[in-house]
Amino acid sequence: MGRSPCCDKVGLKKGPWTPEEDQKLLAYIEEHGHGSWRALPAKAGLQRCGKSCRLRWTNYLRPDIKRGKFTLQEEQTIIQLHALLGNRWSAIATYLPKRTDNEIKNYWNTHLKKRLVKMGIDPVTHKPKNDALLSNDGQSKNAANLSHMAQWESARLEAEARLARQSKLRSNSFQSSITSQELTAPSPSSPLSKLVVGPASCLDVLKAWNSVWIKPMNEVPVASASANISVTGLARDLESPTSTLGYFENAQHIGTSGIGGNSTVLYEFVGNSSGSSEGGIMNNEESEEDWKGFGNSSTGHLPEFNKDGINENNSISFTSGLQDLTLPMDNTWTAESLRSNTEQISPGNFVETFTDLLLSNSGDGDLSEAGGTESDNGGEGSGSGNTSENCEDNKNYWNSIFNLVNNSSPSDSAMF
DNA sequence: AACAGGGTCAACCGCAAGGAC
DNA sequence: CGTCCTTGCGGTTGACCCTGT
Numbered sequence: 353m354g355r356s357p358c359c360d361k362v363g364l365k366k367g368p369w370t371p372e373e374d375q376k377l378l379a380y381i382e383e384h385g386h387g388s389w390r391a392l393p394a395k396a397g398l399q400r401c402g403k404s405c406r407l408r409w410t411n412y413l414r415p416d417i418k419r420g421k422f423t424l425q426e427e428q429t430i431i432q433l434h435a436l437l438g439n440r441w442s443a444i445a446t447y448l449p450k451r452t453d454n455e456i457k458n459y460w461n462t463h464l465k466k467r468l469v470k471m472g473i474d475p476v477t478h479k480p481k482n483d484a485l486l487s488n489d490g491q492s493k494n495a496a497n498l499s500h501m502a503q504w505e506s507a508r509l510e511a512e513a514r515l516a517r518q519s520k521l522r523s524n525s526f527q528s529s530i531t532s533q534e535l536t537a538p539s540p541s542s543p544l545s546k547l548v549v550g551p552a553s554c555l556d557v558l559k560a561w562n563s564v565w566i567k568p569m570n571e572v573p574v575a576s577a578s579a580n581i582s583v584t585g586l587a588r589d590l591e592s593p594t595s596t597l598g599y600f601e602n603a604q605h606i607g608t609s610g611i612g613g614n615s616t617v618l619y620e621f622v623g624n625s626s627g628s629s630e631g632g633i634m635n636n637e638e639s640e641e642d643w644k645g646f647g648n649s650s651t652g653h654l655p656e657f658n659k660d661g662i663n664e665n666n667s668i669s670f671t672s673g674l675q676d677l678t679l680p681m682d683n684t685w686t687a688e689s690l691r692s693n694t695e696q697i698s699p700g701n702f703v704e705t706f707t708d709l710l711l712s713n714s715g716d717g718d719l720s721e722a723g724g725t726e727s728d729n730g731g732e733g734s735g736s737g738n739t740s741e742n743c744e745d746n747k748n749y750w751n752s753i754f755n756l757v758n759n760s761s762p763s764d765s766a767m768f
Numbered sequence: 769a770a771c772a773g774g775g776t777c778a779a780c781c782g783c784a785a786g787g788a789c
Numbered sequence: 790c791g792t793c794c795t796t797g798c799g800g801t802t803g804a805c806c807c808t809g810t
């Protein structure tokens with residue numbers, strides 16, 4: 353409005369791209385790289401503005417783009433990350449390296465948001481619409497803490513997304529030494545794929561743990577820890593000072609036991625999903641019909657958050673095996689605090705232990721019906737009459753989000 | 769067959785951040 | 790330090806498609 357368009361030259365084409373234009377753009381980039389987008393159209397013989405070319409390339413022509421239906425797991429990832437990150441599509445897209453932010457955004461707006469609404473969940477806050485239910489018992493404190501953690505983490509992830517972009521820019525100097533094939537279409541197993549489109553982050557507490565156990569000589573608080581070039585070589589070198597790009601590899605090393613193979617999911621498909629979900633792909637009709645509340649795909653129920661986990665001192669207390677642990681919940685998880693609080697447990701147990709915290713107390717949590725089917729919770733959902741169930745839903749919802757952040761990465765996810 | 773309404777998604781627009789000068 | 794330029798992001802648009810009447 354009032355601002356001149358980016359393509360103020362008359363005669364520049366707009367609208368859908370033709371196959372000929374695609375071919376010109378592809379051929380030029382394959383041969384020369386995109387270079388300056390502004391200069392590209394003239395060099396490539398296209399009557400388009402550079403911005404249009406860039407969009408066409410990044411959203412459609414790029415060879416490493418996965419097209420087609422979103423898998424169940426991708427849907428779960430999007431929803432759960434959206435709960436943490438909000439409409440930060442580019443940050444969400446870093447967890448789905450073969451999907452573009454535009455595609456994710458479209459999919460959210462046209463599919464996922466509507467499903468959440470149908471389930472009685474506010475797609476903005478990811479809370480049950482009847483949120484007053486949460487304030488009725490002591491569990492609301494846990495929910496509030498989790499929400500607080502999520503908001504806090506969200507802000508941090510946003511910053512890290514920016515840093516990750518900076519890292520990408522810095523990585524350009526490395527890319528010249530990497531084959532052009534990897535540059536244009538890094539395979540999932542390629543180091544470059546992790547390097548360029550690595551996961552944005554996970555919880556600070558895990559990163560802090562990482563700095564304690566993986567980089568024991570590094571005594572600086574995590575928030576200001578400097579990049580350690582020597583630890584994981586190239587990937588670590590490309591890491592931004594506070595970014596956890598590459599972190600998941602370490603997290604994998606220290607904590608895959610116990611949680612690596614058991615992906616707890618937030619939304620469960622039931623009924624005929626087993627027959628239709630080969631490879632995790634479901635058609636829309638089935639997705640709509642079978643989308644169920646919350647649960648664990650393998651066990652049928654999702655462990656609850658330990659209602660005693662967050663105590664009155666605003667710290668987390670939990671037990672893993674024979675070991676008791678207390679962590680502060682004051683947003684100051686640092687290498688120091690973690691070391692002092694957790695030195696009694698072994699590194700290999702921590703991720704499992706912390707996940708236990710988040711997903712603990714599974715003994716009595718038969719929540720396979722907690723979220724309810726669409727018929728269960730039509731209208732205002734199941735919240736209309738059952739306070740405890742809604743609290744369970746909310747807890748499990750956030751449990752799953754943290755579980756996702758703890759467990760998932762493009763490299764270890766089943767779909768990558 | 770024709771039309772209307774809704775859904776989908778590629779593409780556009782405007783803004784902001786960051787680098788170069 | 791200020792300005793310009795480039796790039797990336799998120800919101801929005803509109804053409805196309807599908808389905809129901």
